Amino acid sequence: xxxxxxxxxxxxxxxxxxxxxxxxxxxxxxxxxxxxxxxxxxxxxxxxxxxxxxxxxxxxxxxxxxxxxxxxxxxxxxxxxxxxxxxxxxxxxxxxxxxxxxxxxxxxxxxxxxxxxxxxxxxxxxxxxxxxxxxxxxxxxxxxxxxxxxxxxxxxxxxxxxxxxxxxxxxxxxxxxxxxxxxxxxxxxxxxxxxxxxxxxxxxxxxxxxxxxxxxxxxxxxxxxxxxxxxxxxxxxxxxxxxxxxxxxxxxxxxxxxxxxxxxxxxxxxxxxxxxxxxxxxxxxxxxxxxxxxxxxxxxxxxxxxx
Amino acid sequence: xxxxxxxxxxxxxxxxxxxxxxxxxxxxxxxxxxxxxxxxxxxxxxxxxxxxxxxxxxxxxxxxxxxxxxxxxxxxxxxxxxxxxxxxxxxxxxxxxxxxxxxxxxxxxxxxxxxxxxxxxxxxxxxxxxxxxxxxxxxxxxxxxxxxxxxxxxxxxxxxxxxxxxxxxxxxxxxxxxxxxxxxxxxxxxxxxxxxxxxxxxxxxxxxxxxxxxxxxxxxxxxxxxxxxxxxxxxxxxxxxxxxxxxxxxxxxxxxxxxxxxxxxxxxxxxxxxxxxxxxxxxxxxxxxxxxxxxxxxxxxxxxxxxxxxxxxxxxxxxxxxxxxxxxxxxxxxxxxxxxxxxxxxxxxxxxxxxxxxxxxxxxxxxxxxxxxxxxxxxxx
Numbered sequence: 260x261x262x263x264x265x266x267x268x269x270x271x272x273x274x275x276x277x278x279x280x281x282x283x284x285x286x287x288x289x290x291x292x293x294x295x296x297x298x299x300x301x302x303x304x305x306x307x308x309x310x311x312x313x314x315x316x317x318x319x320x321x322x323x324x325x326x327x328x329x330x331x332x333x334x335x336x337x338x339x340x341x342x343x344x345x346x347x348x349x350x351x352x353x354x355x356x357x358x359x360x361x362x363x364x365x366x367x368x369x370x371x372x373x374x375x376x377x378x379x380x381x382x383x384x385x386x387x388x389x390x391x392x393x394x395x396x397x398x399x400x401x402x403x404x405x406x407x408x409x410x411x412x413x414x415x416x417x418x419x420x421x422x423x424x425x426x427x428x429x430x431x432x433x434x435x436x437x438x439x440x441x442x443x444x445x446x447x448x449x450x451x452x453x454x455x456x457x458x459x460x461x462x463x464x465x466x467x468x469x470x471x472x473x474x475x476x477x478x479x480x481x482x483x484x485x486x487x488x489x490x491x492x493x494x495x496x497x498x499x500x501x502x503x504x505x506x507x508x509x510x511x512x513x514x515x516x517x518x519x520x521x522x523x524x525x526x527x528x529x530x531x532x533x534x535x536x537x538x539x540x541x542x543x544x545x546x547x548x549x550x551x552x553x554x555x556x557x558x559x560x561x562x563x564x565x566x
Numbered sequence: 567x568x569x570x571x572x573x574x575x576x577x578x579x580x581x582x583x584x585x586x587x588x589x590x591x592x593x594x595x596x597x598x599x600x601x602x603x604x605x606x607x608x609x610x611x612x613x614x615x616x617x618x619x620x621x622x623x624x625x626x627x628x629x630x631x632x633x634x635x636x637x638x639x640x641x642x643x644x645x646x647x648x649x650x651x652x653x654x655x656x657x658x659x660x661x662x663x664x665x666x667x668x669x670x671x672x673x674x675x676x677x678x679x680x681x682x683x684x685x686x687x688x689x690x691x692x693x694x695x696x697x698x699x700x701x702x703x704x705x706x707x708x709x710x711x712x713x714x715x716x717x718x719x720x721x722x723x724x725x726x727x728x729x730x731x732x733x734x735x736x737x738x739x740x741x742x743x744x745x746x747x748x749x750x751x752x753x754x755x756x757x758x759x760x761x762x763x764x765x766x767x768x769x770x771x772x773x774x775x776x777x778x779x780x781x782x783x784x785x786x787x788x789x790x791x792x793x794x795x796x797x798x799x800x801x802x803x804x805x806x807x808x809x810x811x812x813x814x815x816x817x818x819x820x821x822x823x824x825x826x827x828x829x830x831x832x833x834x835x836x837x838x839x840x841x842x843x844x845x846x847x848x849x850x851x852x853x854x855x856x857x858x859x860x861x862x863x864x865x866x867x868x869x870x871x872x873x874x875x876x877x878x879x880x881x882x883x884x885x886x887x888x889x890x891x892x893x894x895x896x897x898x899x900x901x902x903x904x905x906x907x908x909x910x911x912x913x914x915x916x917x918x919x920x921x922x923x924x925x926x927x928x929x930x931x932x933x934x935x936x937x938x939x940x941x942x943x944x945x946x947x
Contacts, residue, residue, distance in 0.1 A: 323669050343946040404818045426757045429820060430803045509811075512804035513761075513945075521946055527659060529765030530938035531666040 310544065316537035323533045334538035340521060344542070347518035350432060351501040354439045355447075355493050361440075362447040362492065369448075370455035371481075381452065385445045392442065396509050399438045403429040403510070430512025438506050443499075447492040454488025455481070490558045494551060502543050518543065619868040622654035623875055626664055626677035629657050630809075630892075639887040644878035651871050659807070660764070662938070668692055668863070675866040676875065681714050681723065681857040682928035688717035694864045695720035700873035703880035707897045708917055711857050714927060723859030724876050725897035727888055728920055729912070731766065731928075732853040733844045734816070734826035734834065746848040747774040749823055751798040760812060760824040763805035765934070765941040766854070770825070771795050773851055773926075781931050788933075788940055795944045805945070809833075828912060832893030835907075843911060845925070855920035856928045857897065895919070 315321040319329050337344075365384065369377045387395055402408045405424040413419040427433050458481065466476040504519030511517065518539070525536030625632070631640065632655035638645055645652060656672060658664040661679040668674070669692075679687060687693050698704040698721050704712075707725055715723025733749050735742065739758075742749050747770050750759055761767055771791040772780035783791060803821060806812040812830055815821045817837050824830070831843035845853045860876045862869065878884060885901030888894055895912045903909055913919040920927050931937055 323666065339943050340946050400814065400818075404815075404820050406819045426803070430815075513799055513802045516805075516945055521942065524763075524942060524945065526666065527663045528763075528938055529660070529941055530662050530934045531669075532935065532938060532942075533666075535939075535942075 310541075313537045313540055316533050317541050319534055323531055329534050334534040337538070337542060340518070340539060343516070343521055344518045344539075344546075347501050347503075348546075350436055350439075350517065351497050351503075354436050354443070354500055355496040357436075358440045358444055358447045358496055359451075359489060359493050362444055363451055363489065366448045366451035366455055367481075370452050371458075384448055387442075388445060392505070393509075395442060396438055396506055399434070399441070399510055400429060403434055403437075405429070429510060430515065432511070432515050434510040434512075435503075435507045435515040435517070438510055439496075439500050439503065442506070443496045446495045450492045450495065451485065451488045454485045454491075458484055487558055490554055494554060498547055498551070501547065619651070619871050621651065621868070623648075623651050623676075623868055623871045624656065624674040625653045625875065626656045626658050626667065626672070626674040628659075628678065631678070632657065636891070639891070640884045641875055641878045643881060643884070644875045647878075648871060648874060651868070653875065674863055675868045676860055676862050676872045678726070678858050678860050679723075680928065681711075681725075681859055682930060684715055684723045684859055684861075685717055685930040686934065687861055688720075688722040692864060693722055693861045694866075695722050696724055696860075696862055696876070697873065698724075700870065701877045701880060703877055703882070703898065706882070706900050707880060708899050710918055710921055711897045714857055715859050723861055724880065726858045726860060726876075726879050727892070727894040727896055728855065728857040729828045729894045730845065730853040730855050730920075730925055731762075731770075731825065731827065732846065734824050734830050735842055735844060736822040736840060737842045738840045739822045742844065744848045745844055745846055745851075747846045747851055748848075749844070750825060751794075751801060752823070753801060755823055756801045757803050758820075758822040759802045760804050760806050760815065760821045761802045762825040763807040763945075765931070765937040767795060767825075767944070768792070768937045768940050769854070769931070776850070781929050782933065788936065792940045792944055796947045799944065799947065813837075827894070828908075829893040831911065832908065852922075853925045854928050855925040857920060889914075 312321070316323070317334060319333065322329075368374070369380055369384075374380070400407070404410070405426060407429070409428055410419070410424040413425065414421050419425065462480055462484070463476055466480050471479065502519040502522070503517060504523045507515045507517045507520055508523075511520070522536050522539045522543070525532045525539065632653075641653065656667070656674060658667065658677065661683045664677050664679060665687075668677070701724065704724070711725035711728065712721070715721055715725050717723075733747070735749065740749070740755060743752070749755075750761060750770070751774070752759070768783070768788070768791050769780045771794050772783045772787055775787070775790055775794060777783045777787040777791070804811075804815060806815070806824065809827070809830060812821070812824055812826065813833050816824055816830070816834055817839065826843070828843065831841055834841045860879070862872055866872060880898055882898055882900045885896035885898035886903065888896050889901055889903035889908065889912075890905070893908060893912075895914055899917065902914060903912075909915065913924065916924065918924065
């Protein structure tokens with residue numbers, strides 16, 4: 260169809276070629292591009308462009324002047340860093356799973372117990388957000404240190420001998436996972452709470468009317484329907500913690516060193532190695548994207564089964 | 567915040583004052599400029615040149631030496647003389663961080679790497695030599711350290727603070743088998759040791775293992791150093807990169823032995839801890855000495871202000887303050903701390919304290935990128 264020969268209306272029906280110009284102008288729907296434009300532009304500028312920029316460094320297309328010589332794929336031999344990556348994934352998976360397990364009953368109680376104070380309790384749950392992230396992490400050093408609150412209590416109660424503190428409490432994988440769990444608990448509880456609160460109560464009543472016990476109702480109605488919230492909550496923790504570097508650098512010590520620390524140190528350590536740092540960043544991004552895809556796919560399958 | 571100038575915003579009143587000041591200078595200095603008097607100024611007569619240089623002096627320096635320094639002690643005389651050109655600070659966490667920031671476009675007038683990086687930066691094309699005649703205190707600076715700041719006969723680095731890399735330990739808890747770097751790798755103190763988070767650990771391991779030149783190890787020596795560090799990594803409870811982290815963990819008793827600097831010893835003594843600052847001396851082992859070096863960025867628009875700033879740092883009152891408060895030595899040979907303990911520990915009466923036979927002055931690492939990679943691999947292992 261040539262210029263001025265008519266077009267399609269919003270519902271797809273053809274109109275006459277001789278339609279007035281003013282009417283043709285009205286036919287172009289500016290609403291969609293104007294609404295989509297800013298967010299798409301934002302993503303292009305602040306998400307896609309930085310990734311492309313990082314990729315250019317990773318493949319040695321862009322080079323920080325003075326860097327060690329390299330080739331396009333020289334940084335992609337990741338053998339040295341894969342064990343560290345796997346260690347970080349393991350730590351993150353454990354933290355995410357445990358936090359979901361702890362947060363679910365909390366969210367369940369708040370959403371479904373019918374307590375009139377649920378929003379007050381919710382506020383209490385997210386109260387730690389009122390202080391800085393750094394302060395919350397640093398506070399754990401006071402609690403977990405060799406002369407910290409926990410070791411002091413254990414010594415005073417005679418559970419441990421004086422002068423033999425539990426050293427694994429601080430500067431260890433345990434410390435990193437404990438603090439990450441503490442920090443991310445509210446992030447997990449909130450999406451689960453929202454999902455549970457929006458459950459159609461009539462389904463629960465129907466299950467009860469049909470003779471299901473509370474456990475059966477939970478297992479066959481509540482849990483499957485809240486699964487999207489659980490998976491979202493799990494991803495909320497897993498994605499940021501697998502690349503975490505602030506918490507391990509504060510409480511992790513040598514054994515709690517994570518993949519995110521490695522990336523940070525490659526950019527800022529003894530000699531800048533932006534190519535390897537960029538490569539590790541891209542690898543992390545790719546793996547996280549793939550895992551997220553798998554999780555979402557699993558979620559859809561679960562939803563289909565419930566339906 | 568890291569990377570942001572802290573004092574770079576001018577109020578409207580300051581802008582008007584600056585504009586008036588600049589206009590006044592233009593009227594007064596205009597004819598002189600027209601006569602082409604662009605000759606270098608000598609110390610004490612730089613006011614005309616510095617007045618032509620506008621804006622805040624951009625300084626890239628370590629935390630603790632910027633606006634966070636009590637009373638702005640090291641550059642108080644500069645502030646007094648050039649209130650219109652207060653320094654705007656950018657923080658560097660190490661030389662590599664500084665290199666990354668400068669390479670990626672951060673515009674600063676001067677920065678302060680340590681002596682081991684002088685050759686690297688001087689040969690990188692990023693910096694230009696200083697004119698010592700513009701630094702009135704230059705003649706009071708330790709000639710040995712001044713020489714360490716030279717590259718191809720030009721003064722690329724102006725020495726300022728100095729100290730040692732050595733070992734700090736609790737004498738009530740630790741009984742060293744010898745005065746050796748080996749204390750950082752002592753199985754008896756597993757979980758009570760802190761290493762420094764830097765490629766210098768490769769140098770230290772090389773020195774401990776008897777490498778011929780720890781700063782320029784052969785491939786075999788490098789592999790040996792790396793394997794050694796990996797095999798001993800479980801003994802180290804933490805790596806430290808910020809002194810405050812070290813003070814916190816050492817002060818809390820989580821750590822008994824640490825790679826440390828003189829100031830850490832001062833801080834732990836101030837906390838009442840029974841600490842020893844041990845200089846390794848077994849075999850060819852020695853402490854590694856370092857000297858801070860101001861370097862001037864190439865093409866800076868404020869070279870005279872940068873010289874004035876460094877002159878302020880080099881003055882005796884600044885130097886004495888640094889020694890008394892930070893526990894480091896200062897290149898100004900006239901400065902003496904009030905503490906006799908510190909005087910002895912830093913061997914301030916010995917002008918060659920940072921050189922042989924007392925210590926190895928830190929030096930350029932020709933394979934720095936390789937060392938950095940090895941250290942990252944140790945941490946990743």
